[in-house]
Amino acid sequence: xxxxxxxxxxxxxxxxxxxxxxxxxxxxxxxxxxxxxxxxxxxxxxxxxxxxxxxxxxxxxxxxxxxxxxxxxxxxxxxxxxxxxxxxxxxxxxxxxxxxxxxxxxxxxxxxxxxxxxxxxxxxxxxxxxxxxxxxxxxxxxxxxxxxxxxxxxxxxxxxxxxxxx
Amino acid sequence: xxxxxxxxxxxxxxxxxxxxxxxxxxxxxxxxxxxxxxxxxxxxxxxxxxxxxxxxxxxxxxxxxxxxxxxxxxxxxxxxxxxxxxxxxxxxxxxxxxxxxxxxxxxxxxxxxxxxxxxxxxxxxxxxxxxxxxxxxxxxxxxxxxxxxxxxxxxxxxxxxxxxxxxxxxxxxxxxxxxxxxxxxxxxxxxxxxxxxxxxxxxxxxxxxxxxxxxxxxxxxxxxxxxxxxxxxxxxxxxxxxxxxxxxx
Numbered sequence: 001x002x003x004x005x006x007x008x009x010x011x012x013x014x015x016x017x018x019x020x021x022x023x024x025x026x027x028x029x030x031x032x033x034x035x036x037x038x039x040x041x042x043x044x045x046x047x048x049x050x051x052x053x054x055x056x057x058x059x060x061x062x063x064x065x066x067x068x069x070x071x072x073x074x075x076x077x078x079x080x081x082x083x084x085x086x087x088x089x090x091x092x093x094x095x096x097x098x099x100x101x102x103x104x105x106x107x108x109x110x111x112x113x114x115x116x117x118x119x120x121x122x123x124x125x126x127x128x129x130x131x132x133x134x135x136x137x138x139x140x141x142x143x144x145x146x147x148x149x150x151x152x153x154x155x156x157x158x159x160x161x162x163x164x165x166x
Numbered sequence: 167x168x169x170x171x172x173x174x175x176x177x178x179x180x181x182x183x184x185x186x187x188x189x190x191x192x193x194x195x196x197x198x199x200x201x202x203x204x205x206x207x208x209x210x211x212x213x214x215x216x217x218x219x220x221x222x223x224x225x226x227x228x229x230x231x232x233x234x235x236x237x238x239x240x241x242x243x244x245x246x247x248x249x250x251x252x253x254x255x256x257x258x259x260x261x262x263x264x265x266x267x268x269x270x271x272x273x274x275x276x277x278x279x280x281x282x283x284x285x286x287x288x289x290x291x292x293x294x295x296x297x298x299x300x301x302x303x304x305x306x307x308x309x310x311x312x313x314x315x316x317x318x319x320x321x322x323x324x325x326x327x328x329x330x331x332x333x334x335x336x337x338x339x340x341x342x343x344x345x346x347x348x349x350x351x352x353x354x355x356x357x358x359x360x361x362x363x364x365x366x367x368x369x370x371x372x373x374x375x376x377x378x379x380x381x382x383x384x385x386x387x388x389x390x391x392x393x394x395x396x397x398x399x400x401x402x403x404x405x406x407x408x409x410x411x412x413x414x415x
Contacts, residue, residue, distance in 0.1 A: 041395065077379035110395040112386040 006155070014154055021147040023054035027142075028065035028089070028144075030082065032072030037100035038132040039071045048135035055142055062086075067094035067125075067145065069138070073101035073108055074115040086122045094149070096141050097124045100131045107131065147163060220246045223266055223327045230261035237308040245319075245328040249308035252333045252342050254317070257415035259320065259348045262329050267322045272368070274318035274345065276335070276363040279303050279310065280389045308332055314340050314365060320349070340365040362387035 003009045009017075027050070031039055042048045043057035050057060059065045062085045075080055086095070097118050100106030105116030118124065125148065126140035220240040227248060228235060234254040239247040250258045264266040281301040303313065307330075310350045314335040321328040335342060344367045345352035357376040364385035367373070375382065384391055 064396075075378075076382075105395075110393045110401070112391070112393060116395070 022146040025066040026067040035071035042135035071098035229233040239307040249332040268320035270321040271349035271351040
């Protein structure tokens with residue numbers, strides 16, 4: 001959209017576009033460890049339903065995902081796969097890091113085989129602390145992400161540095 | 167500790183009195199001070215039963231292996247440990263499988279007996295030593311002579327006995343035979359032992375990393391492998407800074 005890139009879009013229209021975008025997200029789950037169980041409760045169970053926020057889980061592939069929830073310990077062996085799948089997601093994409101292992105290495109901060117935090121390989125938008133965080137905590141993280149999207153400046157994002165896939 | 171309910175205390179006292187009466191009738195009671203002072207006696211029947219079973223298993227293995235068993239240990243209720251030379255490793259496993267019907271292969275691993283050069287990283291009194299001499303190496307059940315010991319556990323479901331087999335690995339070149347011809351399940355356990363401790367398993371069909379990423383340098387489960395994160399920042403769980411409620415400083 002030429003109007004969006006050049007920043008000539010009126011504010012209320014940007015807000016409207018952002019609002020429509022934030023309520024139609026397709027979330028890609030990376031369940032790597034125990035946090036995946038809580039993520040499953042948040043996304044798939046009727047009690048902590050995430051669909052009421054307009055977020056639908058289980059996309060068919062990363063190329064159709066809007067944001068990704070990295071839940072669980074990222075090992076050094078898994079890190080290249082995480083990076084590759086994140087690069088396969090089309091812009092605009094966001095990352096939620098769920099649980100202390102994905103935030104900072106968590107209880108395995110001293111291990112020989114753990115990547116201390118997924119933000120060492122991909123940029124993270126929202127950190128959800130907990131070990132594991134309750135499903136409600138993850139839902140709050142998603143709500144915070146939606147708030148962030150609402151106040152996002154689409155022009156800045158479009159004019160940003162090009163993402164080079166190596 | 168919760169209080170033992172009264173009716174159970176009474177039952178224990180009655181049982182003890184009955185047993186002492188029976189023992190007193192059979193043989194003169196010995197007046198050890200411990201028996202008078204102990205509030206609740208552990209039943210001796212269970213311990214004897216497991217001992218017999220483990221000792222019978224040890225006898226079966228000794229008949230099969232003879233002098234190959236360098237040392238053995240029985241922990242009542244827990245199992246039987248035997249130690250053999252590395253050259254008799256496969257023989258011992260075959261004996262356990264065929265003579266003792268230990269069909270279930272539980273696990274296989276390596277023990278590194280070297281005391282960690284980084285200390286125990288706990289704030290314990292025994293860790294405050296005046297000298298910084300290296301601690302002497304100590305071995306566990308059934309002793310040992312070398313730094314690395316291979317250990318495997320096999321279990322017999324029909325006879326309810328578990329056997330732990332240990333073997334010393336030579337210090338300069340730790341090699342041992344593979345157990346795959348005896349227990350096929352040892353495949354992945356041996357791969358883990360190879361990558362984590364750097365030992366050599368002869369005739370293993372598939373020597374590649376199983377847990378570690380390709381190109382990983384070093385052998386992480388050795389005691390002298392440094393955990394870099396801990397070297398940079400000490401383990402934060404060492405000292406309780408906050409006093410417990412009710413404690414004065």
